[in-house]
Structures are given as C-alpha cells and as structure tokens.
Amino acid sequence: MIVDIERVAHGGVCVAHADDGRVVFVRHTLPGERVRLVVTEEKKSYIRADAVEVLTPAAGRVDPPCRWAGPGRCGGCDWQHVDIAEQRLLKATVVQEQLQRVAGIERAVTVEEAAGTSDGLGWRTRMRFAVDDSGRAGLRRHRSHDVVPIDDCLIAVRAARVPDLVARDWPPDGEVSVDVSAAGERALSIGTPDEQLTEHAVDRDWLVPVGGFWQVHPAAADVLAEALLASAEPKATDRCLDLYSGVGLFAGALAPHVASIVAVESDGRAVAAAKANLASDQHVTVVRDRVDRWIRRDPQPVDVVVLDPPRKGARGAVVNGIVACDPRVVVYVACDPAALARDLATFAEHGYELGRLRAFDLFPMTAHVECVAQVIRR
Numbered sequence: 001m002i003v004d005i006e007r008v009a010h011g012g013v014c015v016a017h018a019d020d021g022r023v024v025f026v027r028h029t030l031p032g033e034r035v036r037l038v039v040t041e042e043k044k045s046y047i048r049a050d051a052v053e054v055l056t057p058a059a060g061r062v063d064p065p066c067r068w069a070g071p072g073r074c075g076g077c078d079w080q081h082v083d084i085a086e087q088r089l090l091k092a093t094v095v096q097e098q099l100q101r102v103a104g105i106e107r108a109v110t111v112e113e114a115a116g117t118s119d120g121l122g123w124r125t126r127m128r129f130a131v132d133d134s135g136r137a138g139l140r141r142h143r144s145h146d147v148v149p150i151d152d153c154l155i156a157v158r159a160a161r162v163p164d165l166v167a168r169d170w171p172p173d174g175e176v177s178v179d180v181s182a183a184g185e186r187a188l189s190i191g192t193p194d195e196q197l198t199e200h201a202v203d204r205d206w207l208v209p210v211g212g213f214w215q216v217h218p219a220a221a222d223v224l225a226e227a228l229l230a231s232a233e234p235k236a237t238d239r240c241l242d243l244y245s246g247v248g249l250f251a252g253a254l255a256p257h258v259a260s261i262v263a264v265e266s267d268g269r270a271v272a273a274a275k276a277n278l279a280s281d282q283h284v285t286v287v288r289d290r291v292d293r294w295i296r297r298d299p300q301p302v303d304v305v306v307l308d309p310p311r312k313g314a315r316g317a318v319v320n321g322i323v324a325c326d327p328r329v330v331v332y333v334a335c336d337p338a339a340l341a342r343d344l345a346t347f348a349e350h351g352y353e354l355g356r357l358r359a360f361d362l363f364p365m366t367a368h369v370e371c372v373a374q375v376i377r378r
C-alpha cells in the first residue's frame with residue numbers, strides 16, 4: 001500500500017487513510033511524506049503499519065543514528081529518523097492536539113530542550129533489557145515480546161556500558177536492568193535487589209533503590225523540580241500533598257518553602273528511601289499507601305497538591321479526591337499528554353482550569369514528552 005501521511009498522532013505514529021477509508025497509524029514516517037507500507041496489524045476500524053520505503057521524504061527526515069532503529073527492529077525509539085528540533089515540534093503538536101481534542105483547551109505549546117541533549121543521544125540513565133531463551137539481553141520489538149539483539153543503545157548514557165551488558169550471558173527469559181547515578185556509579189540488577197544508588201538533585205543527595213524509580217534523564221530531576229516550584233508558587237503557611245512521591249524528590253524541593261507536606265507512595269522500597277531522604281525535614285510525613293485509596297479516606301484541606309502519577313494518569317477518583325481537599329493550586333507532572341488532558345477535563349468539571357503549562361523533551365528520540373501543568377481554582 002502507498003499512502004500520503006497527513007499528520008502526527010499520539011504514540012510515535014503518523015496518520016494516513018487507506019483506500020477503504022480506514023485510518024492507518026504509520027510508524028517510521030513524517031507528515032507530508034508519501035510512503036510504501038507494510039501492514040503490521042489490521043482491525044475493522046484501523047490499520048497499523050510501518051513505512052518501509054519513503055517515496056517523498058519530508059524536510060525533517062534524517063538518517064537514524066542508531067542502526068537498530070527502523071521497521072521490524074528495536075521498538076525503543078520512535079523518532080530516530082527525525083531531526084531533533086523537528087522531534088520537539090512533533091511532540092508539541094501532540095500535546096496541543098490532546099489538550100484540544102480531549103479537554104477542549106486551546107493552547108500553543110513549546111517543548112523545551114533539556115541540558116545535555118542537543119543531539120538527543122546519551123541521556124538514558126535507567127534501562128531494562130529483556131533476556132531471550134538463550135540468555136542474550138536485548139530490547140523488545142515494537143508492540144511485541146520478541147527480543148531484538150542489539151550491540152549498543154545510543155540513547156543510553158555511555159557509563160551504562162550497554163555493549164558490555166549485552167555481550168554477557170544472563171539467566172534466560174528474564175530481565176536485567178542497569179542504573180547509572182549522577183556520579184557515574186553503575187548498578188546491574190535482576191529482580192529487586194536490596195541496594196541503593198545515590199543521586200544528586202535540588203542541591204541534595206537522594207538514596208534511590210537500584211531498579212526503582214528515579215527520573216531517567218540526567219537533567220530531569222532539577223528541571224522538573226524548578227518548574228514545579230514556579231507553578232506551585234509556595235507560601236510559608238502552605239499545607240501540601242506530594243502524591244506518587246517516589247523517593248521524595250518533589251516533597252524535598254517544596255520542603256524549604258512550606259509549612260507541611262504529606263508524601264504518598266505505594267512502593268515499599270521507595271517509601272523506605274523517602275523516609276531516609278526526608279528524615280531531617282520534620283514537617284514532611286511519608287505515607288505508604290495507594291493514592292487512590294488514601295486520598296478518599298479522610299480528605300483534609302490543603303493549599304498545594306503535587307502529583308506525578310504513572311503513565312495511566314490520576315483518573316477520576318483521584319482527581320475527585322484532590323478536589324475534595326480544596327487546594328489553591330495543583331501541579332500535575334505528566335508523562336502522558338493524553339492522560340493529562342483527560343484528567344484536566346475532570347478538574348474542569350470541578351471549577352479548576354489550566355494555568356501555566358510547560359513541556360520538556362526529557363526522552364529524545366522517543367515519542368515521550370513530560371509536561372508540568374499548573375491547575376488553578378477559578
């Protein structure tokens with residue numbers, strides 16, 4: 001099939017239409033291109049496909065720096081074939097479109113470059129590799145459990161030493177993770193070891209469980225904390241919540257500026273690390289619970305809520321719980337603009353509107369984009 005690519009869509013794909021009118025979600029292409037497709041999945045209402053031949057290239061197309069990127073190969077990156085400035089324009093378009101379509105919000109969006117990523121390579125400090133049945137570590141094919149053997153990953157920080165990792169034998173059919181700290185300390189792990197790395201952000205050190213959550217891009221922790229403080233506009237009398245708090249990064253950033261913080265996190269190792277990290281901040285309480293359960297139990301008035309949920313977002317019950325606490329401002333750190341837009345629509349039903357919005361390119365070469373949304377009571 002040959003199609004003309006119309007526009008970019010959420011998830012690292014572009015949209016075209018087949019002759020029968022069905023929408024085609026195409027990877028490895030760009031708006032304005034004419035491409036030949038190989039269909040990868042066919043449903044009644046839509047088709048998924050890979051562009052395997054570019055008949056008319058778009059101006060933003062480049063040769064992918066990674067030889068493992070491309071149709072049928074490693075599924076880790078979406079935009080290796082796109083100039084880095086153009087990648088940010090695509091991501092901005094996706095954020096704008098999600099806000100408009102899902103939440104009815106018209107907003108011009110700029111995706112900001114993070115320090116140290118001018119070529120979009122060498123930034124990933126945390127990686128998880130799948131191990132095949134012969135004990136070889138690789139990365140997964142797009143929308144597949146197949147393990148693609150690779151000899152390097154160009155978006156990983158060099159200190160991850162991916163060539164060395166994938167050359168070793170690992171227990172078959174499992175996973176192996178590599179974490180690299182700000183100081184370049186490297187930890188390989190299988191499962192959930194009882195070890196920690198030390199990270200550095202917002203002018204302090206952070207204990208982080210090996211294989212546990214820490215912002216992946218080396219600039220992310222500071223960039224997000226700074227954007228969060230600018231949006232929260234904290235006051236010395238503020239009572240705050242840090243929901244989905246991980247090892248306490250955002251609670252720690254807010255702590256010098258406010259009266260009290262409750263940080264809520266469900267992962268036991270992250271909670272233990274957060275308690276250690278925030279031990280000297282006596283006005284910070286760390287609670288181990290699921291946010292969706294905790295927020296509904298006994299809503300107390302607060303002034304500021306920070307939330308940084310996983311990809312699926314907060315969803316209605318958590319948004320309703322936040323609103324029941326009647327905050328002046330909510331700062332929503334979101335890794336999926338579709339989930340953010342859906343939750344902003346729920347906030348709007350309760351009289352909260354989008355204030356400032358910033359978006360950061362913390363995952364170059366992939367379709368992911370991180371947003372920091374200020375949500376204010378009307």
Ligand SMILES: C[S@@+](CC[C@H](N)C(=O)[O-])C[C@H]1O[C@@H](n2cnc3c(N)ncnc32)[C@H](O)[C@@H]1O
Pocket residue numbers: 213214215244245246247248249250264265266267270289290291292308309310
């Ligand atoms: C995107 S991370 C954010 C962590 C932290 N804000 C940071 O920047 O380091 C999301 C966190 O939410 C936690 N989490 C996931 N689902 C949760 C739930 N239902 N309730 C509480 N925490 C949850 C995860 O364990 C993870 O630590």
